[in-house]
Structures are given as C-alpha cells and as structure tokens.
Amino acid sequence: MTQSLLELFPISLRSVLEQLPTPVKTTLEEIRVRENRPLEIGYGSRYSFVRADGTLSERENEAFVPSREHCKALLERITHHSVYAVEEELRRGFVTVSGGHRIGLAGRAVLDKGAVAHLKDIAGFNVRVARAKVGFGSEVLPGLLDFGSRTIAHTLIVSPPQQGKTTLIRDLARCISSGHWHHPSATGWGSRKVGIVDERSEIAASDKGVPTFDLGPRCDVLDACPKAEGIMMMIRSMSPEVVVVDEIGRPEDAEAIREALHAGVRVLATAHASGLSDVFARPVLAGLAADGVFGRYVLLSRSGGKVEHRIITADEAARETSRRFGRTIGATPRDAPPLTKASSVPAEGIVPVTVNTRAMPTIRSPAPVASLTADRGEGHD
Known part of the structure; x- marks a missing residue:
C-alpha cells in the first residue's frame, strides 16, 4: 500500500491502516469503509476486520468503526472537495484515483x-x-502466440472479480510492447504497437495522460474513454497492432471488436465470467465466440493466495461447450472447498453453443534478419 493511497484517508482512519502488519500490507487488495460499521480489508485470499490498533480479527464487534465524519472526509479527498467534478464517475458508481486505485461507492441512487x-x-x-x-x-504469453503471424491470437481473459484480470492484461501489454515474447521460437519478432483503451483508468493509471505503470516503449493509452468509441479512435489515429481493453460485455463493445478484427488489429480483452459456460451464457460474448473471434481463452482462478491460469483454444472451447457436464452457476467464494465430482450440480437444460474458428489476417511485419537479431538480442528479457 503506497503512501499516496494512505493519504486519501482521514488522519484517524489512516493511523489504523498504517499499523497493519507488513505481510498484510504487501498483499492488500481491498479496504472497505462503511459508515457506522466495522472496518474490513481483503488481502491474499482472506477477509478480516481491523481493530483500532491495526491488528486483525474475525469478530466484527472488535473492529474499528468509521463514523459519518470519516466517510464525509474520505469522499471529499477522493473528489478533491468537488463532487460535481466527478459527477460522471459517481453516476457509474466508482472513482479512479492516482495510481489506478478504483474506489467503488455505495449510497442512494438519484434517478x-x-x-x-x-x-x-x-x-x-x-x-x-x-x-x-x-x-x-x-x-501466460507463450500460450497466446500466433506463430503464423508473429503476434498474439485474439484473446479473451475471463474470471470472476478480483482474480487478476487487469493485472495480467497490464503485464501482457508491457511484454508485447517491449517485444518480450518469452518463447524460444519467437526470437527476433521484435515488439508490436499496443493501444490501450483504459475506460476506468486502471490499466495504465495515467496521470495527465501519462501512464504511471510500465507498459513498454511502444504503447499508447486513451484514458477514461468508453471502450467502443476508444477502439475505433485508436484504429483511426494510432495504427495499433494490438488493442487492449478491459471488461467487455456491451453490444457496442462487440461491434468495435469486430471492426478491429477486419482492420487487421489483434484484440486482447477481459470479461467477467466464472468459466466458459458463463461466457457462452452472456449473449454478447457468446456472439463473439460463435463468430470465431477469439483464438484463445484464458481462465483465471485462485487457489489459496495464488492465481492460476488455464489457456483454451477455440477448438478446445468448441469441444468443451458441446458436452453436458456438471457445474455450479456463478463464481464460488474464495474459501469454498474444491468442487468434487460427487458434489457437482447437473446442468439440466444447458444448450450447447456452436463455436466457429476462423483464419486471422496476417500482420504485416518484416521478416527476421539473422544478423540483426543476433546483434540486438531481440525477443528475450
């Protein structure tokens, strides 16, 4: 937890958070402040309440309780003392602050x-x-490579919230923009131009248009721009070879992605889903999958405090969704035991989705020159 993030909190609340144990600070994921209710944090794969001395407890009646004054002061700091300046963010229910930290808000909706x-x-x-x-x-990147075109396949990263989608997509953008492909057969490919449409200002955490996260040398960012519009703006103005977007799901997102495909641009995107079955249950994502847009799917999940991934090709996705298998609808809590065959739920009434595969356009890239790549040592960290 950075000092700049701590400084958002009013002094009395900040003093509690500053006393958190160091191992907790290094794995801190969420700080939940609720008026007149216990202070709670999420770290690693756990949640705990926080006492006034910074120690942790599983008992809510032992926790520090933020007051109305704490919440009012926190809101003023988040909005820089001008709620009207962030009216659009309030309408969407969150504010992104310096460093890419997103602060979700709950209160009374005005219609x-x-x-x-x-x-x-x-x-x-x-x-x-x-x-x-x-x-x-x-x-993850070696499993996403399209060796025929010397770039990545169109890829959709899926998981429930807080499984690492944004963290992964950020580092993939850095690798691609830097030409670090992490595969021996990709030596000499060089880097690709990456365009990030950062609607929630989380991927790049831009400050006055300049990314504060390392995204590599060949990356351009459209900050706080709606995804669908931003994708088309990127294609028209910045000629990216790879477009990166977070949390797709609206019909206009799908149309922009199809336009990018026909423009010869590769797409790296994320979406909320607990697995392939949920992807194909969402009409917009199912439509893209059925059209054969995505060549790879990356499924993220937590096992204890570690994030694990599984890469599935479009052909494998077609086979998996054609089976009738047991599953639990929606995501399971982090501390839930692994689902066993005996405890699985029959998927009655699930209709298999047909997933097509299609050839992707070849990216125009110079052929590797042995002498130059040997001298430059391209393609490796």
Missing part, C-alpha cells in the same frame, strides 16, 4: 428518467488496491 444520474448519501467505499505484477504475463 433521471429512470436512469442513474448520480449517487448521494454515500456511506460505503470499496478501495481496490492496484499494483503491477511484473512477470505475471510471462507465464
């Missing part, structure tokens, strides 16, 4: 013609701690 106009009486905050994990992408 305008049936749509949420903004929030008021805010009494709940979920501070999600953003941190780079350099090296995360190196474990």
Whole structure:
C-alpha cells in the first residue's frame, strides 16, 4: 500500500491502516469503509476486520468503526472537495484515483428518467488496491502466440472479480510492447504497437495522460474513454497492432471488436465470467465466440493466495461447450472447498453453443534478419 493511497484517508482512519502488519500490507487488495460499521480489508485470499490498533480479527464487534465524519472526509479527498467534478464517475458508481486505485461507492441512487444520474448519501467505499505484477504475463504469453503471424491470437481473459484480470492484461501489454515474447521460437519478432483503451483508468493509471505503470516503449493509452468509441479512435489515429481493453460485455463493445478484427488489429480483452459456460451464457460474448473471434481463452482462478491460469483454444472451447457436464452457476467464494465430482450440480437444460474458428489476417511485419537479431538480442528479457 503506497503512501499516496494512505493519504486519501482521514488522519484517524489512516493511523489504523498504517499499523497493519507488513505481510498484510504487501498483499492488500481491498479496504472497505462503511459508515457506522466495522472496518474490513481483503488481502491474499482472506477477509478480516481491523481493530483500532491495526491488528486483525474475525469478530466484527472488535473492529474499528468509521463514523459519518470519516466517510464525509474520505469522499471529499477522493473528489478533491468537488463532487460535481466527478459527477460522471459517481453516476457509474466508482472513482479512479492516482495510481489506478478504483474506489467503488455505495449510497442512494438519484434517478433521471429512470436512469442513474448520480449517487448521494454515500456511506460505503470499496478501495481496490492496484499494483503491477511484473512477470505475471510471462507465464501466460507463450500460450497466446500466433506463430503464423508473429503476434498474439485474439484473446479473451475471463474470471470472476478480483482474480487478476487487469493485472495480467497490464503485464501482457508491457511484454508485447517491449517485444518480450518469452518463447524460444519467437526470437527476433521484435515488439508490436499496443493501444490501450483504459475506460476506468486502471490499466495504465495515467496521470495527465501519462501512464504511471510500465507498459513498454511502444504503447499508447486513451484514458477514461468508453471502450467502443476508444477502439475505433485508436484504429483511426494510432495504427495499433494490438488493442487492449478491459471488461467487455456491451453490444457496442462487440461491434468495435469486430471492426478491429477486419482492420487487421489483434484484440486482447477481459470479461467477467466464472468459466466458459458463463461466457457462452452472456449473449454478447457468446456472439463473439460463435463468430470465431477469439483464438484463445484464458481462465483465471485462485487457489489459496495464488492465481492460476488455464489457456483454451477455440477448438478446445468448441469441444468443451458441446458436452453436458456438471457445474455450479456463478463464481464460488474464495474459501469454498474444491468442487468434487460427487458434489457437482447437473446442468439440466444447458444448450450447447456452436463455436466457429476462423483464419486471422496476417500482420504485416518484416521478416527476421539473422544478423540483426543476433546483434540486438531481440525477443528475450
């Protein structure tokens, strides 16, 4: 937890968080501040309440309880003492602060013609701690490579919330922009131009347009821009070879991704889902999958405090979704025991989804020159 993040909190609340044990600080993921309710944190794969001296407890009645004054002061710091300046963010239910930390908000919704106009009486905050994990992408990237085109396949990374999608996509962007492909057969490929559409300001954590996370030397960022519009802006103005977007799911996102495909641009995206079955249960994602857009799917899951990944090709996805197998609808809690065959739930009524595969356009890249790549040592960290 950085000092700049700590400084968001009012002094009395900050003093509690500063006393957290060091191992907890280094794995801190969430700080939940609720008016007149126990202070709670999420770290590793656990949740605990926090006492006034910074020690942890499983008992809510032992926890420090933030007051209305604490919540009011926190909101003022988050909004720089001007709620109207972040009215659009309040309408969406979160504010992203310096460093890429996203703060979810809960309160009373104010409606305008049936749509949420903004929030008021805010009494709940979920501070999600953003941190780079350099090296995360190196474990996954070799399985995403399209060797015929010397770039990545169109890829969708899926998981429930807080499994590491944004952290992974950030490090993959860095690897691709730097030309670190982490595969011996990709030596000499060089780097690719990466365009990130960072709607929630989490991937790059830009400060006045400049990324604060390391995204490599050949990366451009559209900050706080809606994904669908941003994808088209990137293609028209910045000629990316790979477009990176987080949390797709709307029909307009799908149309922009299809436009990127036809423009010869590779797409690296994330979406909320607990597995392939959930992907194919969401109409927008199912449509993209059925059209053969994605050549790879990366499924993320937690095992204890470690994030594990599984890479599935489009052909494998087609085979998996054609089977009738037991599954539990939705994500399971982090501390739930592994699902056994005996405890699985029959998937009655699940209709298999047909997944097509399609050839992707070849990316125009210069052929490797043996003498140059040998001198430059491209392709490896």
